Amino acid sequence: KRDSDGFELAVTDMVQKAKEALSIGITELHIVGGLHPSLPFSYYTEMIRELKAVDDRLQLKCFTAIEILHLAWIAKKPVSEVLGEFKSLGLDSLTGGGAEIFQQEVRDRIARGKETAEEYLDVHRTWHKLGGRSTCTMLFGHLETPGDRVDHMRQLRGLQDETGGFTGFIPLPYQPDNNEIPVEHPPTGFDMLRTLAVARLYLDNFDHITAYWVGMGMKLAQVALNYGADDLHGTILEEKIFHMAGAETPQLQTETEMIHAIREAGRVPVQRDTFYEPIREWAGEEALARA
Known part of the structure; x- marks a missing residue:
């Protein structure tokens, strides 16, 4: 927090970013941060709840292991309880x-x-x-x-x-x-x-x-x-x-740049979600035309 590059986002700021991302077709929010010394546990539960409310199709991939340990410490709860609460609020996946x-x-x-x-x-x-x-x-x-x-x-x-x-x-x-x-x-x-x-x-x-x-x-x-x-x-x-x-x-x-790079490498472009499930596949001719 004392670092000159440090920053802190209000939940309302994150909701606005999520809406902007949805408007251009983003399907996942990947959210990690430092171990904030003073934000309460309720900040994180509100974050998950409000972001999921933007659009249930938006997949939330949040928190590293050390963040979960930190949040369990500030909440004075077992890790299993913290994770269970986040899951019930709409957390889709942990980051690695x-x-x-x-x-x-x-x-x-x-x-x-x-x-x-x-x-x-x-x-x-x-x-x-x-x-x-x-x-x-x-x-x-x-x-x-x-x-x-x-x-x-x-x-x-x-x-x-x-x-x-x-x-x-x-x-x-x-x-x-x-x-x-x-x-x-x-x-x-x-x-x-x-x-x-x-x-x-x-x-x-x-x-x-x-x-x-x-x-x-x-x-x-x-x-x-x-x-x-x-x-x-x-x-x-x-x-x-x-x-x-x-x-x-x-x-x-951009989507077009990704399609071109994948086709040039001799592979078939497939858009996937957080869980690696396919959303869309581009046929060879279509991919080349778009690229």
């Missing part, structure tokens, strides 16, 4: 952000004080047992070793065997700006493609692997569709985390 890397020594160096791997996994386990679905992530290309990456995926694979609640895995390439981690450069294109390929081979119980174009750039994300990825995430209207960390990719890809 904040996993970073599970190896504790590295985790202590890049995210000291954050939840442990066990706590991250337990929040998602609890959500899955309530019937919820979520994505999961891995931040790579900083201080971790290749073995740390494999161990991270091993633990995600184990929870997926247990619950089947993950809809997809999203490897996130580290961005070096505006933080104190002593790494000057993001991972190379080769490393990004190798990581996606290993994920596709190892995480055989995951239906989907995402090439996150915001972190990779669209050109490399196109190539990634031939290295194990089957998803490019979304068109995206307003992304802050990666751009505040130095990403120079655009804030937005």
